[in-house]
Amino acid sequence: MAKIVVADDDEDIRELVAFKLKQNGHDVRSVGDGAAAVSACLEELPDLALLDVMMPGMSGLDAARALRQEETTARLPIIMLTARAQESDVEQGFTVGADDYITKPFSPRELASRVAAVLARSGR
Amino acid sequence: MSFLLWAVVALLGASALTVVLLLVLRVTSGWRSVRHAREHAAGRELVLTLAMGEADEVEEAGRRISRLSGSEWDRVEQQIFALLPKVRGETRQRLVDIVRDRGAARRARRLVRSRSAVVRCRGAHRLGALRDPEDGPVLLTLLDDRNFLVRRVALRALGSIGDPASVPAVVSCGADPALTRDVVSALQRIGIAAAPELLRIVEAALVDPGRRDEEDRSAEMAVVALGLIADPTAVPVLVCALRSDAESLRGRAANGLGGHRLTPGGARADGRARGRRRLVACRDRQGPRRDR
Numbered sequence: 001m002a003k004i005v006v007a008d009d010d011e012d013i014r015e016l017v018a019f020k021l022k023q024n025g026h027d028v029r030s031v032g033d034g035a036a037a038v039s040a041c042l043e044e045l046p047d048l049a050l051l052d053v054m055m056p057g058m059s060g061l062d063a064a065r066a067l068r069q070e071e072t073t074a075r076l077p078i079i080m081l082t083a084r085a086q087e088s089d090v091e092q093g094f095t096v097g098a099d100d101y102i103t104k105p106f107s108p109r110e111l112a113s114r115v116a117a118v119l120a121r122s123g124r
Numbered sequence: 125m126s127f128l129l130w131a132v133v134a135l136l137g138a139s140a141l142t143v144v145l146l147l148v149l150r151v152t153s154g155w156r157s158v159r160h161a162r163e164h165a166a167g168r169e170l171v172l173t174l175a176m177g178e179a180d181e182v183e184e185a186g187r188r189i190s191r192l193s194g195s196e197w198d199r200v201e202q203q204i205f206a207l208l209p210k211v212r213g214e215t216r217q218r219l220v221d222i223v224r225d226r227g228a229a230r231r232a233r234r235l236v237r238s239r240s241a242v243v244r245c246r247g248a249h250r251l252g253a254l255r256d257p258e259d260g261p262v263l264l265t266l267l268d269d270r271n272f273l274v275r276r277v278a279l280r281a282l283g284s285i286g287d288p289a290s291v292p293a294v295v296s297c298g299a300d301p302a303l304t305r306d307v308v309s310a311l312q313r314i315g316i317a318a319a320p321e322l323l324r325i326v327e328a329a330l331v332d333p334g335r336r337d338e339e340d341r342s343a344e345m346a347v348v349a350l351g352l353i354a355d356p357t358a359v360p361v362l363v364c365a366l367r368s369d370a371e372s373l374r375g376r377a378a379n380g381l382g383g384h385r386l387t388p389g390g391a392r393a394d395g396r397a398r399g400r401r402r403l404v405a406c407r408d409r410q411g412p413r414r415d416r
Contacts, residue, residue: 012207013210
């Protein structure tokens with residue numbers, strides 16, 4: 001069982017993701033923006049963070065950058081979840097240190113598989 | 125004196141009554157919102173289980189949802205329609221199946237005929253979320269709706285359905301500058317299937333010296349969409365558009381080619397041969413570039 005922080009400003013997405021991940025036995029904490037995601041990650045030191053790119057205030061990309069700069073979360077596996085499917089957006093996600101990229105609309109089953117793969121790769 | 129006394133008593137009584145009424149309203153509205161939240165949560169649990177549960181849970185959730193009626197069903201249906209654009213695959217299919225079985229498409233078609241623009245928008249949104257190409261003609265009629273928001277939602281819905289038959293009508297909506305982004309986004313969602321019609325629109329604009337402003341605008345929309353769709357067979361036509369006499373078309377073609385790394389060298393082999401034929405034909409018809 002892994003501890004996962006999910007950040008998305010869309011409540012429906014938060015609930016969908018949390019439901020699927022809890023169903024797979026993970027412990028999920030959901031937040032609604034980038035700043036809350038950074039705080040949650042620094043507080044909880046999760047095994048993985050799932051960040052939406054477009055969020056009010058601090059974006060997911062900024063949150064990922066901030067997490068990479070903190071010693072305790074510098075190696076935290078991050079999956080970006082976003083509606084921005086352009087090649088350049090994906091590239092930007094990887095540049096800030098994301099481990100994987102999932103585009104919306106998403107398949108919950110695929111999301112669960114990718115989470116499992118990223119967790120396995122990071123040895124968590 | 126006694127009149128003044130009665131007036132003060134009446135005033136105090138009215139004030140006390142108002143305070144009591146306000147308190148009652150506050151308490152009942154609190155109860156109402158707690159009840160709504162509880163009902164919403166119960167419905168949401170059912171919907172999420174139906175969408176992502178294990179086989180036996182899905183069956184049970186489906187049975188319970190099919191027994192819902194009245195306001196309970198309305199709430200669940202609303203939740204399902206809110207989720208549909210956000211998920212895909214098996215999850216989406218399960219949600220679509222349950223609302224379809226309960227006649228959601230028929231109700232949505234009725235909503236688009238409403239006198240209220242808000243209700244027409246809701247109907248168009250729902251038809252788009254169900255993504256049935258048979259609803260395309262209904263949505264096409266909404267592109268001429270008197271209300272701007274209805275036209276916008278109809279465009280998005282046509283993009284969701286992704287039927288290439290709607291491309292000409294979608295492109296023609298680009299004549300309204302306020303709808304430019306929605307037109308491009310709808311064409312991008314239709315994707316590669318839209319490319320043949322988009323190419324035809326651009327080619328027609330490139331070879332017709334007497335074209336009207338609306339045709340220029342349609343060609344611009346088509347060029348932007350072709351760049352975003354990144355169809356390799358579009359490269360020669362976009363290159364050809366760089367020689368257009370319309371400055372905005374040249375700019376958009378350059379963006380389409382540059383921003384999305386579409387180069388003749390990068391075109392796939394299958395697209396290259398067809399593309400070269402298009403380029404030659406296009407240049408032959410276009411002749412030397414005329415500066416405006």
